[in-house]
Amino acid sequence: MKFTKWRKARPIWGAFMTIISGLMISWVPLNLYLSTFLPGSIAIIGLLFGGLLTLIGIVALFFPNASKILGIFTIFLSILSVIGALGGFLFGTLFGIIGGAALLAWRLAPVRVKVTPPTDLEKSAHTF
């Protein structure tokens, strides 16, 4: 119940998609870095994009009020990651765009929670 309340006050799906996209995008350059020794190479850019996207996803969970601006950054970074990091073979980019759009579209809104009046049976139960 507590988790549901926490979850409902946060852009959970957008953040989740953004984290997945960040991990996908960093996968290619991370392997590149582990398998070959490339000082000052372009792989750094890929790692930077992937890392930033993962971070944005995590930040969105803890600072839901900033989700709009985080969404814009997510879309921008995931498209840019195609250059230099191959965008996690495009899957990372697509996940990033979807996650970014979900973050952008998320907002806190007042909702009315209906409280049902006590039934006659409950009322009578109280009288005892």
Place this chain on the structure above:
Amino acid sequence: MESSIQSVEGMTSKKVFWSALGTGILVLTLLLVSFGISGVAYAVPIAGVGDFYVEFDKLEGNGYTFFPKMGETSSSDSAPQGTNLIENLTIDHLQLYKDFKVGGQWIRVKITASKPVQITGLQHDAGLIEADAKFTNLALKENHSDDWQKQFQQTSSKITLEHAKLKTHYLFQKTINMNGMRLTVEKIDKK
């Protein structure tokens, strides 16, 4: 009688979601189409998944330099490799492939180009080169240097390689023009 209490909850505006998604995909498409129209990809690193193989029928290039180096590979911290630098080149029937073991099966991801591929600013680190090679103005040079990587150098103004197979650790191109590109993923038998 019905009462209600106020509470705040996260909601996703469908209109904003779809327009943001549409814009994102549109920009991505424009970016990919701009690559497609010119057929040129800029600053392309192809590596990062361990060793991969490059095969082609014929390569013709100008401004070739080779020097040895030690580099990290997926199986070793420091393995001997050779760095090939070629200023501009044309390759016929290029094939790039990498084998992955997924579960108990081997899967080969292969990129082929049916038309000649033009590349500028190639840097290629290889552990093995097998080819019929022709060089023009070939110079093998020893330099006096404390840095062992600079002690030996091979240069030629023109290089032609035929029926080549290269075991590659790192490949970088400033620009690559790949017409008739095809990417396939297939199962292969491998022990």
